[in-house]
Amino acid sequence: EVHLVESGGGLVQPGGSLRLSCAASGFIFSDRHMDWVRQVPGKGLEWVGRSLSKAHSYNTYDAASVKGRFTVSRDDSKNSLYLHMTSLKAEDTAVYYCIVSPPGFWGQGTLVTVSS
Amino acid sequence: QAVVTQEPSLTVSPGGTVTLTCGASTGTVTSGHWPYWVQQKPGHAPRTLIYDTNNKQSWTPVRFSGSLLGGKAALTLSGAQPEDEADYYCFLTCSDGRVFGGGTKLTVL
Numbered sequence: 001e002v003h004l005v006e007s008g009g010g011l012v013q014p015g016g017s018l019r020l021s022c023a024a025s026g027f028i029f030s031d032r033h034m035d036w037v038r039q040v041p042g043k044g045l046e047w048v049g050r051s052l053s054k055a056h057s058y059n060t061y062d063a064a065s066v067k068g069r070f071t072v073s074r075d076d077s078k079n080s081l082y083l084h085m086t087s088l089k090a091e092d093t094a095v096y097y098c099i100v101s102p103p104g105f106w107g108q109g110t111l112v113t114v115s116s
Numbered sequence: 117q118a119v120v121t122q123e124p125s126l127t128v129s130p131g132g133t134v135t136l137t138c139g140a141s142t143g144t145v146t147s148g149h150w151p152y153w154v155q156q157k158p159g160h161a162p163r164t165l166i167y168d169t170n171n172k173q174s175w176t177p178v179r180f181s182g183s184l185l186g187g188k189a190a191l192t193l194s195g196a197q198p199e200d201e202a203d204y205y206c207f208l209t210c211s212d213g214r215v216f217g218g219g220t221k222l223t224v225l
Binding site: 035037039045046050061062063064097101103104105106109 | 150167
């Protein structure tokens with residue numbers, strides 16, 4: 001059974017940094033592409049970034065809204081996906097989800113609040 | 117970055133049929149966009165109903181189906197149930213990344 005568990009969320013001041021983690025189990029992690037998606041409470045879903053599988057050279061892609069501030073990485077030896085967030089802004093406040101796709105299994109999310 | 121468009125809201129009668137669509141500002145949506153359909157109910161995490169145009173998850177009710185229709189991705193619900201009332205998002209893979217549509221709020225009434 002696939003399990004994705006996000007962690008690392010919390011309250012951070014504007015301009016601060018945070019690293020989110022996503023612990024994966026139930027599938028061969030190195031074979032799968034992984035995404036980060038966020039959702040401002042009460043709003044829609046926004047794709048944040050992607051880490052391709054080992055077979056695709058671990059290439060990463062970021063949304064324009066976070067480019068230069070957020071970095072997606074992974075550690076296949078730990079079956080973990082990461083989101084390194086810097087220069088955080090109030091508008092980055094959201095629930096952050098990791099997804100394995102295909103076929104699109106979601107974690108339960110972790111809340112990041114950027115506020116002074 | 118591409119803009120993905122969905123109907124903001126739709127209403128379907130119990131037992132009725134409704135089709136949600138997903139268009140891209142860049143042109144025709146194809147299987148190469150690997151369309152996903154994601155359902156989210158209030159207070160819950162999203163979950164994928166359909167991936168790669170028309171593939172279902174183990175939990176996807178038979179009444180949901182995915183397709184390409186008229187240059188768009190489509191999610192058809194045949195025989196709507198009250199528990200299908202939710203927000204539905206399509207999710208496309210484009211040349212410069214992945215993009216969600218704004219979501220469709222589906223009311224079963």
